[in-house]
Amino acid sequence: MLCTPTEAADYLNYKSPATLYRLIRDGLLDDYIEYVEGVLYLEMGTRSKRPTLAKRVRSLINFKGEHEMFMFDPKEEVSLQRVRAKFEQTRAAKLSSHS
Numbered sequence: 001m002l003c004t005p006t007e008a009a010d011y012l013n014y015k016s017p018a019t020l021y022r023l024i025r026d027g028l029l030d031d032y033i034e035y036v037e038g039v040l041y042l043e044m045g046t047r048s049k050r051p052t053l054a055k056r057v058r059s060l061i062n063f064k065g066e067h068e069m070f071m072f073d074p075k076e077e078v079s080l081q082r083v084r085a086k087f088e089q090t091r092a093a094k095l096s097s098h099s
Contacts, residue, residue, distance in 0.1 A: 001074040001083075002034060002041035011044070011082060012054055013070040019061065028060055029053070045074045 005024065009017035020042070023029045032043045032053050044053045051059075054071045072079045 001044045002036070003044055004039070004041060007086075008042045008044060008053060008072075010086065011070065011072045011079070012057065013068060020057070023057065023060060029056065032056065044072055 003011065005017040005020045009015075009020050012020075014020070020029070024033065024040075024042075029042065031047075031050060034041045034043055042053055046052055050056075052071070052073045054069065054073065058069060058071070070079075070082070072082070074080065074083075
């Protein structure tokens with residue numbers, strides 16, 4: 001599953017994508033980056049023995065006690081529910097703005 005850094009940050013329970021952009025800038029997420037028509041996307045899932053993006057980020061960041069990172073895995077139902085909820089929230093916002 002490909003996500004923009006902003007979407008990935010949302011799924012990982014970050015308030016902003018700043019941490020992801022820092023990791024990208026430092027070359028620590030190179031294995032997860034894909035470009036589609038010139039747009040940067042991050043692969044959220046696993047590939048061969050590579051861990052999910054959530055596990056990779058967690059291994060690179062020292063978390064403070066108050067931050068609860070969501071361990072997003074596109075193969076798990078709870079993660080897919082999070083995607084569906086975000087889709088419905090976005091759709092409802094678009095519908096209410098057109099009313």
